[in-house]
Amino acid sequence: MAGRSRRPLRVAIIGWGAISRRVVALLSGAQDIAIIAIGVRSLPRAQDVPAGAALITDPGELAGLELDLVVEAAGREAVALWGEVALRAAPAFAIASASALTDTALLERLLATAEASRSQLILPPGALAGIDALAAASALPLDEVLHSIVKPPGAWRGTPAEEMVALDELRGPVTFFSGSAREAASRFPQNANVAVISALAGIGLDRTRIELVADPDAAANCHRLSVDGAFGRLRLMIENRPLADNPKSSDMAALSLVRAIRNRIAPLAR
Structure with missing residues (x-):
């Protein structure tokens, strides 16, 4: 047949x-x-x-x-x-x-x-890793979600970061923003877009804490997740290659969309 x-x-x-x-x-x-x-x-x-x-x-x-x-x-x-x-x-x-x-x-x-x-x-995971685990863990109470976004100074140019820190004079990592996921994504929609992803997977836009860091020694766009709750503890870091035509984003953002598309028809969704 x-x-x-x-x-x-x-x-x-x-x-x-x-x-x-x-x-x-x-x-x-x-x-x-x-x-x-x-x-x-x-x-x-x-x-x-x-x-x-x-x-x-x-x-x-x-x-x-x-x-x-x-x-x-x-x-x-x-x-x-x-x-x-x-x-x-x-x-x-x-x-x-x-x-x-x-x-x-x-x-x-x-x-x-x-x-x-x-x-x-x-809502694909974009440049993040571990979102499946965070979403699963949220079925039980979560105490804290901290998401740190570390990028080279050049990736923060053209954003409000330029008014908050002297990007061209950095000699080491500087945390120039600390606040809620809602505020981070609203003020830095290109660089901190993924803050919404970690927030909606876990404890929400207002309880999820975001740190934005400019690091002159960073060679990649880095995300660190720290999660504590009834499930246990999650500590995760991913370093992404910047997108060639847009250093504010990561190649992983495109790869995540490709995965979402392929999973609609793949015999094995993964």
Whole structure:
């Protein structure tokens, strides 16, 4: 008996910046994944899009594309602009710009739309490791979650860090911010986007503590998680290679989206 064939996973990607380009490059040649559309703000600025992918600028254009998944990697504003439409147009909407979810009203609207549409809002772990363990541990009471983000001074340029510390004069690591995940992600949406991921996996945006560190000796973007609770203790560190075209982010952020896409169709989801 002939084996059953399955149509390729039909994916729309919102954004065509460094992360989206990296995701598409990593998926190049996959016969079971089809990039159906790329959502952008400006058509003239979108270059070298995948062959066969439609360029769209209006969220309403997602309807009728018979999508299986919409993936956002366009910045926090795009989550509000595209999110509810994406959840109605596809069974799942995966977001990279987790800092958008510091807006409680937006998060509630997205969850309500997902429930009404029988869709799912997916928050990949991004540049982090151990989020599965943190989420599992949160089934029992957690006492403390501390997430430290350590990056080279250059990665903090163009952010409020420039007003808080002399980045060009550092001789050692400096913690220039300590506060809640909500505040960190709101003030540093590109660099501390992942603060929302650790927060929503554990004890929430207001109880999760975030430290932001500029270290002239750091050769990578580093995340350290320290978790204590009824489950026990978790101590974890990951050092990520910066994304070649965007040092504020990590290659792992793109790899995490690739995993989320592949897991929608993989015989073994991992």
